Each structure stands twice: as C-alpha cells, then as structure tokens.
Amino acid sequence: MSMDNTNSRRKFLKTTVKGTAALSIGFGGMSELLSSCNTTKNIAVSSSMATPFVQQPLPYKFDSLENVIDKLTMEIHYSRHAATYTKNLIEAAAAEGVDTNKPVEDVLKKVSKYSIKMRNNSGGHYNHEMFWKSMRPKTNENKPSGKLIENIDKTFSSFGEFKNKFGDIAKNRFGSGWAWLYMEAGSLKLGSTPNQDNPLMDVSEIKGFPILGLDVWEHAYYLKYQNKRADYIENWWNVVNWPYIQQRYESVI
Numbered sequence: 001m002s003m004d005n006t007n008s009r010r011k012f013l014k015t016t017v018k019g020t021a022a023l024s025i026g027f028g029g030m031s032e033l034l035s036s037c038n039t040t041k042n043i044a045v046s047s048s049m050a051t052p053f054v055q056q057p058l059p060y061k062f063d064s065l066e067n068v069i070d071k072l073t074m075e076i077h078y079s080r081h082a083a084t085y086t087k088n089l090i091e092a093a094a095a096e097g098v099d100t101n102k103p104v105e106d107v108l109k110k111v112s113k114y115s116i117k118m119r120n121n122s123g124g125h126y127n128h129e130m131f132w133k134s135m136r137p138k139t140n141e142n143k144p145s146g147k148l149i150e151n152i153d154k155t156f157s158s159f160g161e162f163k164n165k166f167g168d169i170a171k172n173r174f175g176s177g178w179a180w181l182y183m184e185a186g187s188l189k190l191g192s193t194p195n196q197d198n199p200l201m202d203v204s205e206i207k208g209f210p211i212l213g214l215d216v217w218e219h220a221y222y223l224k225y226q227n228k229r230a231d232y233i234e235n236w237w238n239v240v241n242w243p244y245i246q247q248r249y250e251s252v253i
Contacts, residue, residue: 049251050103051129053093055086064137068235070224078132081219085124085196092118108200119203123196127178131215136241144242148249155188163237165190166214170233176217183252184208209252212245 058078063071093100096114098107107114107122114122143159144152156162162181170179173192180191182199184207191206193199199208214236221232 049248051105051126053086053090053100053104053125055083055125056129056132058132060135060137065135065239068138068239069135069221073219073221073223076223077220078128082124082128082132085121085128088117089121089125092121105200108198109202111201112203119201120196123198123201126200127196127198127213127215130210130213133244134212134241135236135239136244138238142238142240142242144246146246146250147253148242148246151188151249166212167230167233170214170216171230173216179214179216180206180210181212182206182208182210183249186253209248211248212240 058074062074062078065074089104090100092098092115093107096118098114098118104122104126107118108126111119111122143149149159152159152162156165166179166181169190169192173179173194175194177192177194178196178198180193180199182189182191184199188211189206189208191199193204193206197204198213199206199210201207214233216229216233221229225232
C-alpha cells in the first residue's frame, strides 16, 4: 500500500475510532438479519459478509484501477467521502445507543427507527465497504463463473444482456444513487436506490441481499468522466472483482 494511502488511513483511525471497541468480522446475527426480511426469508449468510463499523483498509493502492478510475478520484472517494460516512456513523451510533460490536446490517434492517443521519451514514458506510471489495485491478476476459454466471444467463438471457440492463438502470438513476444486482426470494433482481440507500434497508423500495453495487454519485467518476456517466459504467466492468461477487452470491444460495 502506498505511503499516502497508509497515512490517510492512520489519520482516519485516529480521528474517528478513538475510544471505540475493536471489532471482529466474525459477527453473529447475519442469518437472523436476513431471515427477518420477507424478501430474504430463510437465507443464511456467512458472517464473513458482515460489515464492521470501522473503515477497512483499501484492498489495493489508489492508482491500481487507473485507466478506469483515476488515482485522485480513488484517494478523495476513500479518504474523504467514505471516511466521513464512517465518522458520522460512529457519532450517530453513540448518540442513538447502537451497539457497534454488532454488524452494520443490524442497523440497516430497521433503519426507519433511527435518525436521518443514521440512515444516510450507515448506508454510505455499508455501500462503500462493499464497493471497494467489489473491484480489483483490470484483468482480461473479466466475467463471472460457476453458479453465478449460470443464474445470470438463466435470468437475463446472457451476460451481455445482463450488463446492458444493469447499465441502463445505472444510467437512468436520476441524481445520486446506486445500481444493484441483488437476491430477492432466491432470484436475481436488478434495481436502483437513491442517495446511500440499499436493498437491506427496511425503507428501500427494493429489498433483498446486495450481490453487486455500482456507485453513480458524481464524486465517483466526475474528475475523469465529467458528465459522461455512461462511459464510466462501461469501463467499470473491467475492474469488477467477480470472485468476490461470486462469494457474496454463494453466501445466500
């Protein structure tokens, strides 16, 4: 990891998680979380998919996704935008009596009971923690495999058709938000949410377990692509971390 990335992470940890308990990713309660949702009933999820309340290290250098996502955008997105969501989430959790030793998913499933600050920042934190892991340096012939590609082909006719439909949803998300591939009642679905909402939230119009999410807020792409969101979406497929997406999918089937 580069020195600027390391320093940014150290600064963030000092300023935002001081005084909070160390968290283990071996959280319990994920099965309970999803079994409580009508659209994901009886789905058991591995605790490895649980999200802690602290920002995790970026799994690659800021410049690792160059030619698709530039170094400066990655640095600002991770060290400022995403770090601020995490800082504000921890503040909201302290103010509203949330147990930060449990996963963020516990908040998302009943986020309607909390403040707008909690909704925006729990969503922002969860979405970005997933987003970083959902990408990796560009590889040739980047596409899913195994049971996931079989289900994609079955559900959307082909991988190419899936990309087209997902891309249309991402392009047509008015304003800021996210495009999603998610599991609902055992089926793959496509949809989008505004702002930092996601399908795990009890207030979301789409409900299920997120498999793949694309950030279409302008700060995710504007330095390189300006207003050309479609170009950002098209190039983004080159850095999707399909092995990780496969893990997410297999954790709920």
